[in-house]
Amino acid sequence: MVFPYPAYWPYVRRGAERCIHDLSTYLARRGHDVHIVTSTPGRPRTAYEEGVKITYLRQLSHPLLYAYAPLIRLTDFSISATRVLISERADAAHLWTYSGINWAPILRPLIGLPYLLHFMMVHHDLPWRLDRQLFEQYVRKADRVAALTEWGAGRVTQEYGVPCDVLSPPVDMEIFRPVAEREREHPIVLFTADLADERKGGTLLLRAWNKVHANRPDARLVLAGPFGLAGFHQGHFTHTMLGRFRLVRDPAAREAIELRGPGDVDTLPTWYSQASVTVLPSFDEAFGIVLTESLACGTPVVSSAQAGPGEIVASDEIGATVDLGSYWDLQSVNRADELADAILYALDLSERPGTRKACREWASRWSLDRIGPLEEQMLEQIVDGYAGQSRFSMRPRIDGS
Amino acid sequence: MAAPGETALFLDNVLNELQVTDRVFHALKQTMPLVEELVATVRELAGEGRILVVGSNSLLATALHDLGYQIELWHLPGADLTGAMKRFVSRTGDLDALLTPPESAPAFDIIVLPYVLEAASESPALVLSRLRSLLRPGGCVLIASASVGRLLYRLRGLTGRSQLPEAEREQTTVSLSWPALAPQRTVDRWELGRWARRGGFAVEKLAPVMDTNATNPIVAMRLQDWLIANAAYIVRSNFPALRDCLVATLRPLPAGGRDNTPAAGEADLPLVSVVVSAEDRSRSEQVLGDLKQSTYPRSRMEAIFLHPQAGDFGGLAAGDAGLPVRLIPLPLTTGPAAANLGLKHSAGEVVAFTDDRCRIPPPWVESGVAGTAGWTAAVTGEVVAEGSSLHPVLALPGSRGTANGNEYDRLLFPSCNSFYLREGLAGVGGFDESQGAVWGWDSDAAYRLEASGFATSFENTIFLSREFPVPAGLGWVREEYRRAQQIPMGIRRMPALRRTLLKQRVFLTSATRSFDLTLAGLALVLLRRRPAYLLLALPWGKSAARVVDLWPPAAWPRSLGNLGMLTARQLVWLAGLAVGSAKARQMVL
Numbered sequence: 001m002v003f004p005y006p007a008y009w010p011y012v013r014r015g016a017e018r019c020i021h022d023l024s025t026y027l028a029r030r031g032h033d034v035h036i037v038t039s040t041p042g043r044p045r046t047a048y049e050e051g052v053k054i055t056y057l058r059q060l061s062h063p064l065l066y067a068y069a070p071l072i073r074l075t076d077f078s079i080s081a082t083r084v085l086i087s088e089r090a091d092a093a094h095l096w097t098y099s100g101i102n103w104a105p106i107l108r109p110l111i112g113l114p115y116l117l118h119f120m121m122v123h124h125d126l127p128w129r130l131d132r133q134l135f136e137q138y139v140r141k142a143d144r145v146a147a148l149t150e151w152g153a154g155r156v157t158q159e160y161g162v163p164c165d166v167l168s169p170p171v172d173m174e175i176f177r178p179v180a181e182r183e184r185e186h187p188i189v190l191f192t193a194d195l196a197d198e199r200k201g202g203t204l205l206l207r208a209w210n211k212v213h214a215n216r217p218d219a220r221l222v223l224a225g226p227f228g229l230a231g232f233h234q235g236h237f238t239h240t241m242l243g244r245f246r247l248v249r250d251p252a253a254r255e256a257i258e259l260r261g262p263g264d265v266d267t268l269p270t271w272y273s274q275a276s277v278t279v280l281p282s283f284d285e286a287f288g289i290v291l292t293e294s295l296a297c298g299t300p301v302v303s304s305a306q307a308g309p310g311e312i313v314a315s316d317e318i319g320a321t322v323d324l325g326s327y328w329d330l331q332s333v334n335r336a337d338e339l340a341d342a343i344l345y346a347l348d349l350s351e352r353p354g355t356r357k358a359c360r361e362w363a364s365r366w367s368l369d370r371i372g373p374l375e376e377q378m379l380e381q382i383v384d385g386y387a388g389q390s391r392f393s394m395r396p397r398i399d400g401s
Numbered sequence: 402m403a404a405p406g407e408t409a410l411f412l413d414n415v416l417n418e419l420q421v422t423d424r425v426f427h428a429l430k431q432t433m434p435l436v437e438e439l440v441a442t443v444r445e446l447a448g449e450g451r452i453l454v455v456g457s458n459s460l461l462a463t464a465l466h467d468l469g470y471q472i473e474l475w476h477l478p479g480a481d482l483t484g485a486m487k488r489f490v491s492r493t494g495d496l497d498a499l500l501t502p503p504e505s506a507p508a509f510d511i512i513v514l515p516y517v518l519e520a521a522s523e524s525p526a527l528v529l530s531r532l533r534s535l536l537r538p539g540g541c542v543l544i545a546s547a548s549v550g551r552l553l554y555r556l557r558g559l560t561g562r563s564q565l566p567e568a569e570r571e572q573t574t575v576s577l578s579w580p581a582l583a584p585q586r587t588v589d590r591w592e593l594g595r596w597a598r599r600g601g602f603a604v605e606k607l608a609p610v611m612d613t614n615a616t617n618p619i620v621a622m623r624l625q626d627w628l629i630a631n632a633a634y635i636v637r638s639n640f641p642a643l644r645d646c647l648v649a650t651l652r653p654l655p656a657g658g659r660d661n662t663p664a665a666g667e668a669d670l671p672l673v674s675v676v677v678s679a680e681d682r683s684r685s686e687q688v689l690g691d692l693k694q695s696t697y698p699r700s701r702m703e704a705i706f707l708h709p710q711a712g713d714f715g716g717l718a719a720g721d722a723g724l725p726v727r728l729i730p731l732p733l734t735t736g737p738a739a740a741n742l743g744l745k746h747s748a749g750e751v752v753a754f755t756d757d758r759c760r761i762p763p764p765w766v767e768s769g770v771a772g773t774a775g776w777t778a779a780v781t782g783e784v785v786a787e788g789s790s791l792h793p794v795l796a797l798p799g800s801r802g803t804a805n806g807n808e809y810d811r812l813l814f815p816s817c818n819s820f821y822l823r824e825g826l827a828g829v830g831g832f833d834e835s836q837g838a839v840w841g842w843d844s845d846a847a848y849r850l851e852a853s854g855f856a857t858s859f860e861n862t863i864f865l866s867r868e869f870p871v872p873a874g875l876g877w878v879r880e881e882y883r884r885a886q887q888i889p890m891g892i893r894r895m896p897a898l899r900r901t902l903l904k905q906r907v908f909l910t911s912a913t914r915s916f917d918l919t920l921a922g923l924a925l926v927l928l929r930r931r932p933a934y935l936l937l938a939l940p941w942g943k944s945a946a947r948v949v950d951l952w953p954p955a956a957w958p959r960s961l962g963n964l965g966m967l968t969a970r971q972l973v974w975l976a977g978l979a980v981g982s983a984k985a986r987q988m989v990l
Contacts, residue, residue, distance in 0.1 A: 011423035041426045041618075042417040061427070063630075066621035227577065230423035231619040262422055264484035
């Protein structure tokens with residue numbers, strides 16, 4: 001099984017990268033040969049982690065590139081990764097909508113590489129007609145198509161006319177579990193999404209923090225997300241929440257904000273466990289992995305009522321939601337007020353007995369033990385199905401003929 | 402010691418294994434040359450040991466740890482540090498709190514301060530003196546500071562902008578590498594040296610460092626900006642003075658410095674021993690009277706009179722309240738042996754030297770004590786000649802036998818107006834008695850202190866007046882010839898003085914240079930029969946004009962006398978310097 005994707009751990013640790021890590025590790029544990037093909041800002045190398053082979057290809061980065069043609073970095077990865085795919089001859093590939101292997105429909109018959117296409121976003125930015133046409137082929141020629149949620153699968157089917165399964169990002173309940181006592185003296189409101197991604201709603205959270213702090217001066221807001229995707233988020237210090245701390249007007253409220261940085265994968269379960277509430281006030285969110293991670297650690301969450309998060313936070317026993325459907329909602333004073341109320345509710349909820357258990361039980365529906373077999377089953381079906389239908393392939397048969 | 406390039410390769414491996422995000426990776430990559438310089442220096446200084454890093458980044462901490470050093474990190478909030486390194490954090494807080502450590506036993510072999518010193522609210526000298534107490538014997542401090550000479554700062558200055566722009570000060574929220582500290586001051590190599598000395602350190606090594614690349618690969622740039630950045634990089638590569646950062650290795654000075662912190666009360670003030678070289682009883686009483694009028698508390702002073710064995714100085718010590726006076730009879734009350742005896746009998750932390758031809762103004766002791774703060778072990782000031790003194794025809798160093806207020810005398814430490822830290826002076830062996838009371842015997846000790854790392858200085862606030870006696874008859878010829886003859890040897894003994902004093906290490910002053918040129922011009926006229934060589938006498942003519950009045954004619958005889966006297970003095974000095982140069986094998990003209 002091969003997972004080509006331009007970014008991976010430790011350089012990017014959210015979204016598809018997290019999914020690839022958990023699913024590939026699961027497959028390796030199940031006895032499959034798993035190979036992740038990705039890129040590194042450092043020296044190209046091959047690594048082996050938890051039974052998974054990881055090929056780090058050279059990453060193309062240059063100041064002029066990011067100014068004039070940032071997507072060339074992805075094209076460069078596509079070319080390099082394709083070389084690996086041709087030499088690899090894997091049984092199947094798990095591709096994402098931003099894996100960069102947009103010529104997979106051509107590769108599929110040429111090297112005999114069936115693929116599962118996983119939709120990772122709600123909207124895909126495809127400005128050119130050629131891009132859109134290629135992408136349509138990418139979707140339609142896939143052996144299986146999957147989305148992260150029911151809602152997402154419905155949209156894919158509606159838009160591209162192909163059947164779409166649901167394969168949610170898993171959460172490893174063994175790693176993400178309550179590993180520390182909740183911080184009672186100064187309850188923590190945790191934000192672990194990307195601080196430089198405007199869609200994650202950081203600025204709305206800062207606006208809301210004024211009211212939260214006024215009502216709960218003992219609480220602390222901990223910002224523990226990364227600072228943007230290298231190269232692609234250029235204005236991360238000025239145009240995102242990082243440059244807008246003045247939205248928090250009260251100096252005492254500003255003092256109560258801690259900028260912790262993304263930390264390590266190993267420390268995240270502790271941070272979630274210590275927090276009283278994890279907040280993800282984003283819009284256009286395909287899923288919301290931070291929510292399931294937080295719930296698995298027994299910590300209630302606050303998120304949008306729409307898209308992926310809306311499907312996750314479907315009970316007031318494990319958190320609260322705010323109706324966030326567009327960029328303008330993130331600028332709205334009323335929404336900030338509602339978000340503050342939701343956070344205050346979740347802070348109270350976190351103090352109730354039984355909340356930790358309820359959250360963890362809720363998260364178990366996305367546990368790796370449940371999602372992993374689905375992934376395995378899908379890939380096996382792809383391989384079996386492809387072997388049955390393949391008429392032209394450069395790939396040697398098992399019997400060597 | 403690591404082979405060249407080995408440290409870079411090692412760091413590259415460390416960076417590639419670090420569990421950091423791509424943005425942090427690129428930020429750390431930009432710091433590689435600085436980290437490489439720091440790590441290489443640490444490896445040169447110690448193969449093993451305990452290292453404290455204040456405000457580290459992940460790469461430096463991991464590299465030092467992987468090399469087997471025991472590391473301790475003082476961490477600043479908001480700075481990025483990998484989880485693996487966080488377990489070595491022993492203190493967290495804002496910078497000023499970190500730089501005021503609780504008192505503890507010396508615990509570290511090396512302390513590393515990357516971009517910390519310029520951001521401290523308190524004086525860097527004070528910060529260094531505090532950290533000094535944490536160093537084990539043989540330990541040292543490594544400092545990395547943004548250089549004021551860096552090209553960016555220079556360009557900002559040229560365009561009328563502040564070198565520490567407000568916008569940069571505000572950008573202190575996020576840090577992907579070194580902690581984002583707002584600089585409070587700029588740093589240059591000389592200032593760094595001064596801070597170090599005041600804090601009890603000597604700068605052992607200073608290296609300019611620059612970034613790995615002209616640009617950060619993930620920061621988008623327009624073509625013109627990229628071209629400018631690359632051009633600037635080429636300039637910085639070729640001119641080390643324009644590079645971004647200074648890395649300094651500071652080695653603690655030997656014990657003997659004085660605490661930098663202001664005294665809380667009179668009892669905290671240092672005890673000062675004033676050693677007076679006395680010849681005459683009545684003049685000595687005058688000096689004692691001056692000392693009693695001092696603004697410095699009498700309870701924190703003592704006076705030691707080195708007086709001739711023959712004279713009756715007994716009454717000096719009697720009937721005085723508050724100012725202890727000690728009398729030491731000696732066959733010779735001046736020169737290095739007498740000064741060393743005074744030093745030996747002094748109990749003060751600070752020792753002042755003067756003589757009974759001086760009149761001491763009330764703030765003299767107080768100014769001297771202020772000047773010897775920290776590791777400034779020797780200070781001197783101006784000696785103003787009293788009206789009845791010998792008028793110096795030639796403004797030469799030591800031409801009056803001691804300082805006479807000209808620019809050259811700022812480099813000398815005359816025995817009538819100098820303050821020393823007793824422990825420091827004793828540590829370098831006091832005054833050199835091997836040559837006797839030759840020219841420069843008193844300054845020699847200060848230069849030895851400087852060579853061992855202590856600071857020395859000339860302070861305008863430390864001044865007194867002195868009477869310089871006029872030799873009878875032609876006594877000046879013998880006296881000035883003797884002095885001129887001793888100067889080359891003195892200059893040879895004091896290389897630091899030689900570097901500063903000599904014009905291209907040949908001429909003593911512009912006065913001797915112009916006179917020597919005149920003589921050379923005259924010689925060439927005689928040899929080549931070309932009067933044009935007389936033009937070489939123009940500089941001397943200009944300097945001699947100050948003793949010549951061309952009008953009225955009645956003044957001509959006096960002017961001729963002055964000119965003759967000036968010429969005679971210069972000839973005496975030339976002869977003395979020539980003979981002395983031959984003896985000392987040190988050309989001084």
